[in-house]
Every structure is written in C-alpha cells, then in structure tokens.
Amino acid sequence: NAGVTQTPKFRILKIGQSMTLQCTQDMNHNYMYWYRQDPGMGLKLIYYSVGAGITDKGEVPNGYNVSRSTTEDFPLRLELAAPSQTSVYFCASSPTLAAQETQYFGPGTRLLVL
Amino acid sequence: DQQVKQNSPSLSVQEGRISILNCDYTNSMFDYFLWYKKYPAEGPTFLISISSIKDKNEDGRFTVFLNKSAKHLSLHIVPSQPGDSAVYFCAASEGGQAGTALIFGKGTTLSVSS
Numbered sequence: 001n002a003g004v005t006q007t008p009k010f011r012i013l014k015i016g017q018s019m020t021l022q023c024t025q026d027m028n029h030n031y032m033y034w035y036r037q038d039p040g041m042g043l044k045l046i047y048y049s050v051g052a053g054i055t056d057k058g059e060v061p062n063g064y065n066v067s068r069s070t071t072e073d074f075p076l077r078l079e080l081a082a083p084s085q086t087s088v089y090f091c092a093s094s095p096t097l098a099a100q101e102t103q104y105f106g107p108g109t110r111l112l113v114l
Numbered sequence: 115d116q117q118v119k120q121n122s123p124s125l126s127v128q129e130g131r132i133s134i135l136n137c138d139y140t141n142s143m144f145d146y147f148l149w150y151k152k153y154p155a156e157g158p159t160f161l162i163s164i165s166s167i168k169d170k171n172e173d174g175r176f177t178v179f180l181n182k183s184a185k186h187l188s189l190h191i192v193p194s195q196p197g198d199s200a201v202y203f204c205a206a207s208e209g210g211q212a213g214t215a216l217i218f219g220k221g222t223t224l225s226v227s228s
Contacts, residue, residue, distance in 0.1 A: 004157070042118070042203060042218030043158070090157050102148070103216065105157030 002026050004106035006091050012112045013081040021076040021109050023091030031094045032074040033058070033103065034066065036087040043090060049074055081113045117141045118206050120219035129228045133191040137204030137219055140185065144206040148216065149178060149189050152201045161202070162189070194226045 007022045025032065030051045035043040045058030049068040063085060065077040074093075078085060088110050092103040119138045127133045137147075145166040150158035164171040164178045164187065171178050177190045191198055201223050205216040 040123075040220060042205075042220045043216070044218070045216070092157070102160040102163070105150075105159065107155065107157050 004091055004093055004104050006089075006106035006109050008109060009107070010110045010112075012114060013078075014114060015081060015083065017081050018077070018079045019081070019111075021078070021089055021091075021111075023074045023076065023106060024072050025074075025091075025093040025104070025106075026072065027093060027095070027104065028071060029093035029095045029104070030071065031096065032068065033092045033094075034064070034074070034076045035090045035092065036060065036085075037090060037108075038087050046076065046089075078111075083113050085111065086113045087111060115140075116219070117144075118204055118217050118219040120202075120204055120222050122222050123220070124223045124225070126225045126227065127194045129196055129226055130193045133189075133194045133198065133224055133226065135189040135191075135202050135204075135222050135224065137187045137189075138185060139187075139206050141206070141208070141217075142185070143208045144217075146207045147178070147180060147187050148205045148207075149176075150203045150205060150218075152203060152221070158203060191224075194224075196226050196228050199224055199226050 004025045033048045034046040037043045044060050047066040049055045055066050088108045090108045091106040094103045148163040149161040151161045152158040162173050162176045162178050164180050180187045201221045203221045204219040
C-alpha cells in the first residue's frame with residue numbers, strides 16, 4: 001500500500017495565481033484532513049472530510065477550498081495565492097473519527113508564494 | 115492562544131540515556147493525547163497515545179505520562195538512540211469532535227548523539 005500520497009512535492013507560485021494540491025489515500029479511510037505547518041509552528045487544520053461529498057472547515061480555512069468526490073481523493077484548492085500561504089501542507093487520513101484514532105500523514109507539499 | 119504548548123524547542127541527549135519531552139495544555143476538555151514523530155521532508159508518523167482515563171501508557175522504549183491535574187504530559191524514551199533524532203509533536207483532541215481534529219504543539223527537536 002502506498003498510504004497517503006501528495007503531489008506536487010514543491011511548488012513556487014506568484015501572488016494571485018491558483019493551484020490544486022492533490023491528495024490520495026489507498027487505505028479506504030473515510031476521514032481525510034488538510035493541515036498547514038508554518039515555520040516553527042505546529043500543524044493547523046484547514047479543512048476536513050468525513051466521507052465522499054461531505055467537507056467542513058477547520059481552524060484556518062480562509063483562502064482555500066476542498067472537494068471530496070471519491071473516498072480516495074481530497075484535493076485542496078488555493079485561489080489567489082498570497083505570501084501568507086507560504087507553508088508546508090500535509091494531507092492525512094484516518095479510518096474513524098480523528099479524535100480517537102491515529103491519523104496517517106502524507107509526505108507534504110512545500111509551497112512558496114512570491 | 116496556544117492550547118497545546120511545547121516550551122522546549124530542542125533537546126540534546128546522549129545515546130543510551132533517557133529523553134524526556136514535555137507538553138502542557140490549557141483546554142480541560144481534551145481527553146485524548148498523542149505524540150507524533152517527524153523526520154525532515156516527511157509527514158508526521160504516529161508514535162504513542164494516551165486517553166485521559168489513564169495516567170501512563172507504555173510501548174517498548176516509549177512511555178507517555180499524563181498528569182491531568184497539572185494539565186501536563188511527557189514522553190519518555192529509554193534508551194535513546196540516534197535514530198530517535200527527529201521533531202516530536204504533542205497533539206490533543208476533544209472526543210467526538212471531528213472538526214477540531216488534532217491540536218498540535220510547535221514541536222521539540224530531539225538530537226541524540228552517539
């Protein structure tokens with residue numbers, strides 16, 4: 001099993017550009033999450049999904065959108081990129097409710113907005 | 115306002131000795147605590163967890179202690195090995211709250227020298 005995969009690994013964006021960060025898991029997990037980690041900080045939840053077709057906001061959702069059309073995929077969309085979105089983005093999944101279950105993380109996407 | 119605090123950004127330990135990583139929290143509603151380990155350019159990986167109904171959980175060389183009255187938990191690694199060198203994140207959650215998922219501390223970088 002590949003687990004949680006993320007693409008791209010690294011990307012440079014200009015201010016105002018948009019992009020989609022891809023996340024796929026092959027563990028048939030219902031729950032999926034997007035986090036961002038700023039330098040020297042802990043991970044903060046952007047969006048999460050409890051199953052296909054169901055998404056909701058986390059702690060820092062502004063400037064992002066998500067969709068969940070399949071169990072496997074949970075893409076994160078950045079519209080009108082800003083320097084404040086420079087960060088490392090991690091996707092994660094878990095089989096049941098995250099509060100009581102281990103989350104499995106992808107390797108991350110490093111994004112630089114200039 | 116940080117709900118989960120790791121006040122030591124770094125810790126250096128000699129191989130074979132004990133490593134003690136500390137974590138404090140402010141939210142008394144947290145009822146599940148986890149430690150994640152992160153190597154450079156990789157996503158966090160689950161290490162060990164503890165429910166608030168327990169005060170100790172042990173898994174091989176890793177033991178987590180929870181002191182609810184002090185809102186403090188610690189991770190003990192005995193004996194420490196060079197391969198333990200990584201960033202360690204403390205995380206907490208409120209049961210049944212998928213939207214809050216995990217609240218992470220800023221992390222402590224552990225360096226184990228041989």
